[in-house]
Amino acid sequence: MLARRSVLGLFKGVDEAADALDAVRAGGFEQHEYEILTGTPYPEGAFGEEEPKHSLYRYPLIGAACGFIIGLILTAGTQLAFPLVTGGKPILSIPPMSIIMYEGTMLGAIIFTVIGIIIESRLPRLFMGAYDTRITEGYIGLTVTTDAERVGKAEEILTGAGAEDIKRGWEQTDFD
């Protein structure tokens, strides 16, 4: 398998970055090879990028189901195992059980949602690849991650598109 390298082009404005993205696409790079990096969310499609897809909605459903089942087992199981009648209420009393099962359902949904967000965001990411700290200051980054032999071509395209700066792979350690 060929080594993957990434290169980042830094742009000041949205239009320049969008034009650069067009050039990268025209250069034969595929969707999974390029990414726009910004320090703040922009309206979807502002760079002409494809709509990001995610399947986050599965996670809360699975989490809720797990939480519900655990809540049911906890409440019903523990009371049946230790049947102590209190206040004249039945051992399996639906109102209190439903309260704890509800909390379990919601907790499961929330925890799984958070796990889903982290996974779908492809985090944690140990090696960030090409990155520049000016992105969080308003600059827009366009990274291309591709085989080592094609990264030169990507760099040429980005330079040609008017990138303010080009960074490769691990060169993100300078700070102002």
Add this chain to the structure above:
Amino acid sequence: MQEYTYATDKELNQSLLKDVLGMPKWWLGAVSFLALVWLMGLGAYGWELNQGIGVLGVNRPVYWGFLITNFVFWIGISHAGIMVSAILRLTQAEWRRPVTRAAEVLTLFSLLAALSNIMFHVGRPWRLYWVAPYDFERGVWPNIRSPFVWDPSAVGTYLIGSSLFVFIALIPDLAALRDRSTGLPRKFYAMASLGFRGTQSQWKLQAVAGILLSALVLPVFVSVHSIVSWDFAVSIGVEGWHSTIFAPYFIIGAIHSGVSAVAMVMALMVWLWKWDKYITPDHFDAIGRLLIIVATTWFFFFALEWIFALYTLEGPELSLREWQVFRLPMGPLFLTFMITAYFIPVPAWLFKAVRRSPKWMFWTTILVNIGMWLERFLIIVPGLQRRQPFEFEWGSYAPSIVEILLVASTFAFVGMGILIFAKIFPLIPLFDMKEGTRLRDTIRVGRRVVPASIRE
């Protein structure tokens, strides 16, 4: 929102991160003072652990006093974060942007303060873990029919949910901090931000996460204070407690005191961190108008509770109400509560000049929280005093110095917690503010330029 300030991303980073990356002059002094009060509280708790809960003012029949009042109060304040953050996020209100994180952090520390009150209050805190279903060996399980078992499940869910909510929304700002720091802090922020880079997919997930988590935490927020209210309402033994209205009444009271606390925190953010550029009079105006509606709804529920207490025509209930209003020492407390929780703040908030002033909003909301603390006290203690006909155990209650120090320490803890949080993480969400600048626009209507916002 008519007024807003244009700021570049770099300016936003500089002004909102300067006190995270640097040290504000007042910070150490403020935290030291709060830490001192907190430590005094801990010392009082140490004394209590050593001597037993006899050092508290509670006794038969007034088993619950300052500490339980404080518990309910802090649960109430904790509703602020979700109210401001989740509901305003779901309704796409632009004015929420500078205040969501402060509200959420207030929630977190309030919940911890509330839970600490339980720890202070129980006679054998080393057995607190018995509320958890852990004992497989002996098969002794907690009684799930008790509201005291519902409480930890609800408060625990809310605490975990709110913490995760804060963390997820913090990730982009941790990335910004990673980019602006060096050395050990940089390593910490790099780890905490999980390698967030700001791809369009990650931003989309942040947006979806915000909405999804808001929608999930909102029902939890409703259930938490309902369950805490059922600590009182399901009991038939104490006058003034067994009322079906307690769940919504407590929730709306929590929103009232919580949103007031957020307004207080907003004013402090303007004064301490000099963020008047980002938290403008328009923000105070918006929260003031929200407070009028919330306070009036709360008052409606309060009146409904009273009407139905009198509707019962039961001797003990009527005695309780008479005791609460017309007798010392409860009467003056009741009057103070009414005036501070509603009759001073709400008429004041009807005036635009008051709503737009951080100073006036700060002082009126402090009054609200004094009143709401007294409200919880007046719900809990007078009923337990059993001042009813043919009742042979008339009780009285006076807080001990230990209780007073513990209550004060919870306030110090929350203040300290927020200040320490603000030293490590930005209290105003950076990416939210930056997004706000992208989504602002104007529309020309004849000679007038109308502010507008972009919706996707």
Add this chain to the structure above:
Amino acid sequence: MANEAIHYPLGHAADNPKWTSAEIITDDLLSRREKASKTFWIATSVFGVLLALGVIGMIMRLVDGVSDTAQWGYTAAVLSFMLTTASAAPMVAIAPRVAKGHWRRIVSRPAEIWSVAGLISLLLFIPMLWALPSLEDGRRSMWFYHPGEVYPYSPHLWTTLAIVALVVVGFMLLWVSALPDLAAVRDRSPLGSAVRRRYTWLSRGWIGTSAQWDWQKHRIGILGAFYFLMLITVHFLFSIDFLMTLVPGWIDALYPATHAANALQAGVATVILTMFFLRRFCGYKEIGHDQFWGLGKLMFALSLMWFWFWFSSFNVFWYGKKPNEEAVLELFIKGPYLPIFYLTFITVFIVPMFTMIWNFFRRSVWGPAIISVSVLIGTFFDRVRIYVGAYSVSDQAGNHEGIETIPPTVYPDLADVFIVVGAIGGAIFVYMLATRVFPIINVWEQKELLLYKLHKKYHRTVVLVLGKPE
């Protein structure tokens, strides 16, 4: 940062690509209503016949006399249903206006017109004043009446005032909000025609000066707030004086608020169903996904709130095991009305809850419409359960301790069926007649939206820009 505006079909707030100017909007909307179709008049007549049946049913009931309160359970139930649905529908116009949402513009008039159905509520209310048992028999009253003291017969006085105020404020709100459109109809009508004369009178000299617009904006705000206040008051008073006091031992501080909260849910359901009819059968395709989505989300939240209010009361009663409270639970839930309770629980909570969590369901037109039918059916049966059950034990109202005997299920007789059918049919009848007077879609608000909404090119995409004049 803003790029030039482009001509772009109105997307979100109204799905009509042709609405690009004020003239076009006025012409399009007002020309559609100039002549009602034959189908419209046939449908209106059918509902008129139902109203006549209702009158017959009421006469049959009155012939039996007003002394037996138990016979008036179904009448009270349908009156409550009217107050819960038709009277609450205008809230859909009022509340989002306060929240400054633009999507509500196209549905605010259909919602406001429901206030005219308050006439039916008033008609139903009159015999109830006599059917309500006297306070002399010792039943509880929130007005602290003591037998022997001559105090204004407060339930009758205050509840009447409240309902009359609700209906009057509702009419005023509708009229003030419709003034600019009434003026537009006036201006389109031929000079000297009867229509012109009628609308000249109705529009009261509206010519659209700045002062008039300012006046209208303030009045709508005040009337909206008053309407909300009166709605809550009516629900509060009606659920106590005409319901709770009839059941011995039923002390539920939350129930008036529950009654009002149910009204919000059912009011939204009423408006959704109205929207569906207008879109599907009357050709108003401008009522689009945004409206169904916005109201669908609201109804989902209100369905959850239904459960929360119900459970708050139920849990406190169930847990305490006080005899009077257990008897109340037996009457309304576990006893003769158990099947109706299950039906209500499923239609008002379970069905909305487990369908509206799905995006595809919520974002459709048919999804919220189906759920609103479910909610309306459930709300009706909920009112039947509570009111018929309560009126069946009203003879025990003097006993403050609690219900002693729980009567069996009370089934409706022919008079009850006529009254129920007549009330609902009558409300729709009055609504349809009102749409011949007031344009069904709020024309001036659509024109206003043109000023504050446009699509703009934002770099490589097109975004919607919404102005916030306040």
